[in-house]
Amino acid sequence: MTTLSVSGLNVWFSTEDGPLHALKDVTFDIPERRIVGIVGESGCGKSTLINAILGLLADNGEIRNGEILFEGQSDLTKLTRREMQDLRGPRISTVFQDPMGALNPVLSVGEQMINIQYRSGQSKAEKAARAIEMLKLVRIPDADSALNRYPHQFSGGMKQRIAIAMSLMMEPALLIADEPTTALDATLEVATIELLQDLQEQIGCSVMFISHHLGVIAELCQDVVVMYAGEVVERGTVRDVFHDPRHPYTRRLLECDPARQTERTRVLPTIPGEIPDLRHRPEGCVFAPRCLERHPGCDMAQSERMVAPGHAARCNLVDQSAAEGESA
Amino acid sequence: MSDDPILSVDDVQVSFPVGGLASRSAILGVAGVSFQVRPGETFALVGESGSGKTTLARAINGLQEISAGSITFEGGRIDRLGKREMKPIRKRMSMMFQDPVGSLSPRMTVGDLVTEPYRIHGSDGRDLRAETERLLSLVGLPANFASRYPHQLSGGQARRVGVARAIALDPALVIADEPTAGLDVSVQGEVLNLLNDLRERLGLAMVIITHNLHVVHHVADRTAVMYLGRFVEKGETEAMFSAPCHPYTAALLSANPEPDPDKVHDRITLPAEVPSLLSRPSGCEFHTRCPWAQETCKTVPPPPGDVTCHFPLAPGARPPELESAR
Structure with missing residues (x-):
């Protein structure tokens, strides 16, 4: 059974400068008894996603369409305040970044x-x-x-x-962990990851683990969802995504991690440019303005392509490499 | 690169009184450390929270009184200077504080923020508007950012403003406290590249405080590892990373999660309980957590030196319990 199934989720915020499309067509599953990592940089919509799941969006936020199916039955987007309150805590619980707070x-x-x-x-x-x-x-x-x-x-x-x-x-079915190790030192971080792994096995819950630390995700999670500017750009098992990243953003993100540089270097790789203004989303691929592999096909909106069973990327290069593979 | 150190820290201690006014007891936040930084060199201080890194940085910059030892900067003692005497020193030695956004006043524009050092230390007839442009371009921000406020900046941009402020007065030494904390990996590289670039172009010496070991590996020439306010290991970064000698350094290095799901971790796990500064362990202060600890370690303090350990590790050593499990 799937503990949490998010499909086609769209979240908008109304701001002084017009509507802001914070999450666009977000789709992913958290299967039972699995740890799923959500990775992405600041502004990619990780927090909005948590709040949308927990029913804690700010007053100016609104779920326009899509559903969040919990344990195959209740659509969290349609529950009343009261019903949501009954789920938060006993069935869905959260650990936040700052333990003191x-x-x-x-x-x-x-x-x-x-x-x-x-x-x-x-x-x-x-x-x-x-x-x-x-x-x-x-x-x-x-x-x-x-x-x-x-x-x-x-x-x-x-x-x-x-x-x-x-x-x-309360032995919840789903634990949402929002950067729980970011405020901790390296040795404590590792200890906390190992503890989470143990507890997850004992209690048998599913975990949605949000982090921007790729090393932690690689170690703890079985599946990973990569987000950029409010969209899921790639998802799959940790092994597939980290060993064979198919979206240029995932590839760049992995390259940027200083831990990947085994040779000492004075110049570290970066991703130049910024996340687009979500009030004016680009018509085509959302990563195209910063993408090194951009080509005319990127000016059209991108749909998610299956790379392999369970591994999907929102990039048209996937089709090309598939075509090349067939002709070869 | 001249060989005369620009900064020399000798056996510095910082103590904090505890237990109210009547109490005489004190804890040592920094318990006697020594190191030197030469012009153009980057020196890294590494350790867990509470190990005394930030206290040491504040002591160097005169923001924290030291209780013993001496600090020499550009040939003169600076540890007993008063506020007024310290002011000219601060032109030569600047500080980047931990929180990139929090260290910027929310009510000042970026233009005001980067030229604030001139308003404090005198502009020497500089054209502030031209200086703003020069500094912003130096840290890679467009000139029109001068009219923005801190809340309109991203974390990386705010960090760049912090760098611009730190280098405004052409300092000889920059102390950067966690320059990449809270930044995304793609931006982290930008800030480190910027610091490296400025160091090369302006010949800056730098002291970088961080708990991110991957960062240290790429930017620091020499590194010191702190534990309970003391250095447990100090040396060339490259050599320390390839063959750590102190068990604590080895544990820190092995605790670094890497983005490879198939990596087999030969991890040295430490008990999570860090001893309190109020009751420092006897002998070697790391013995309560050290997987290699022996009887001697519990009673006899290790001899002073670059590696303060009775039994420095051979390259590739594994903890006894892992060794026997093989």
Whole structure:
């Protein structure tokens, strides 16, 4: 079963300077028990996508068409506020980038962890036991006494693990992790990734993992969705996309990662130019103005092409290389 | 490149009082570090958060009082200078702060921001408008950006404005605190290329503080790795990356996720608990997390030197538990 299936999602914002097309025809699946990475640079629509899924778009935002099917039944775009509230937390939960901002500084960790179980109908002692169990699961030392401590008494890495414990406490079907390791150091980042992997297996949830760190995505995720300027430009398994990137943007993004440069170099590759103004989307391919492989065919709107089963790219070069392959 | 160091940091300590007014106790944020930077050279400070990198940078720039040691810049001691005496030094040594947008006043235009150093230190008869254009073109921003406000800039553009401000007064040394933090990979390369280019064209010396090791590899000539306010390893970047000698350096290098899903990681995992500065471990301060730690490490502090470890690693060494698992 597919935990989350987004198809043809379009999100618009009304701004002072006219309507802004923030997400255009976004389509991807998060299969059951899989970790799907969403990668893209600032302004590519990652946050808008999360907010659209969670039903938390700003007042000037609007889903014009498309659907977000959760567990094959409920279309999240059509649910009422109340129905959405019932899903957020027990069925879909979130870990955010900043662990300090996610925890209330004036309440003890225990109080917060007990409070969020308000739906469980258990006694306070049972809720506290559950909180301790979760803290042990995320490897917080001395979990019993940790309940009485306050967020500032924990390090950044431990706070993020507490936030993860809280988000998984209700055993959701889908965990949305929004850059959860960006604020952490390299050694803690790796530890957090390994922890997420373990927990995902134990709880059996699906994870939508948002990051701009390609190394983290490669290590943690099974599938990846590459976004650029509010569009999905390429998606597939991590292995397919990282070993055989078919969209020029994916290729450039991979080249830019300093980790890919094994030889020491003084001049690092970049992608010159900027993301287009989404109030005036280009008619053709959205990446064409910055693309080195641009040709006349790019002036027309691009549809998604299948490269191989489960691997798709929104670029007409895919057709060409397929044709070449046939003639060869 | 002359061999006289432009900046010399000798056994510098920074202590912070803790526990209220009556208390006499203090923690050492920087616990005695020494290094030198020569003109045209890039020196990188690497370490986890809380290791004292930023405190050290602030101490060099006179924003943080030091409790022991000395700092020499362009031949003169600068560590005990008053505010007024420090002012001319700041023309020669500039600082790029961590948060690219937060370090720019939201109420000033880009033009005002890049010429603010002249208003503070005197313009020496320079034409400010021409200077604005010169600086913006130097960092690769179009001249019409002068009338924009910080909120109209992207992260990379704001960083460029920060670079323009830092080089406005033709400094000899630039201290860059996390110059690429929060930037996208494509823009990260731009900023690093820009810094490298300016370093070559203007002969700048640079101190770069970062926790991104991939960045260090490409830009720094020499690197020091900090742990609990001390250097655990210091040396040529290239040599350190190919054969780290201190277990902590080796662990940091192995923790670097790489964009290759099939990569087999021979990872050196460290216990996540970083000791508190309030109760520093005895002996070698890294022994609580070190996979190679032995009895000696728990009691005897390692001898001073470029690698502060009792048992420096042989190239390609693997932690004992991985070794025995083979």
